[in-house]
């Protein structure tokens with residue numbers, strides 16, 4: 001059964017020229033792109049996206065960072081797309097958790113600047129896709 005997930009190439013990934021690399025890995029895995037947009041996200045959307053982290057010590061820096069430059073938002077589709085993309089991304093901490101061969105493991109060094117986001121559950125995917133692409 002096909003499912004959809006919300007993927008972000010965050011501002012660090014865009015500024016480092018890794019958009020093509022990320023999309024290429026998604027496509028080579030066999031996943032399909034259902035939506036794709038380069039945009040600068042407003043604070044309200046960023047705060048809703050990261051609502052579960054509100055109150056954590058890194059929350060304000062995270063919202064500043066994600067609104068600080070263009071990012072690429074995608075809806076990615078395919079069998080087990082949520083887990084499949086999380087496997088491509090690697091663990092949240094690019095050094096301690098993500099292994100070489102993953103996007104974060106190959107290109108990341110710091111947890112805040114971990115290049116990509118992928119929805120972590122079907123419920124998050126539904127909420128995030130509605131937030132980023134209400135017309136879908």
Ligand code: CMP
Pocket residue numbers: 053058062092111112113114116117118
């Ligand atoms: P993401 O998968 O987008 O989900 C929440 C984000 O918060 C995460 O990737 C990181 O960019 C960021 N994050 C998580 N933990 C920390 C931390 N300890 N310090 C700074 N940023 C963090």
